[in-house]
Amino acid sequence: MALTKIERRERIKKRIRKVVSGTADKPRMSVFRSNNQIYVQLIDDVAGITLLSASSRCKEVAGHQGNKTEQAKLVGKLVAERSLAKGIAQVVFDRNGYLYHGRVKSLADAAREGGLKF
Numbered sequence: 001m002a003l004t005k006i007e008r009r010e011r012i013k014k015r016i017r018k019v020v021s022g023t024a025d026k027p028r029m030s031v032f033r034s035n036n037q038i039y040v041q042l043i044d045d046v047a048g049i050t051l052l053s054a055s056s057r058c059k060e061v062a063g064h065q066g067n068k069t070e071q072a073k074l075v076g077k078l079v080a081e082r083s084l085a086k087g088i089a090q091v092v093f094d095r096n097g098y099l100y101h102g103r104v105k106s107l108a109d110a111a112r113e114g115g116l117k118f
């Protein structure tokens with residue numbers, strides 16, 4: 001029996017989450033990708049809280065024209081800027097079951113250019 005796309009992603013997500021975990025010093029940078037938007041959260045798994053978030057719906061990004069990959073780059077720069085302002089320089093990247101390709105890759109590259117280390 002073939003798996004659906006969603007079931008396949010859930011399996012990959014569980015496999016990744018066995019290894020990837022965030023702390024207050026080095027939070028988990030979790031990416032969620034919908035059809036039209038992209039969202040990022042920095043999560044402290046020990047305390048179970050979200051330290052900060054950014055998305056393509058934020059007013060800094062929503063006004064820019066461009067395709068979804070370009071919006072993902074802007075979100076990556078935004079999350080790097082916000083995290084450095086909060087004193088977070090290192091994160092653990094959680095691609096959340098998505099392939100490291102396209103929007104996810106451009107977001108990660110932009111976050112690295114913005115100064116985040118992972």
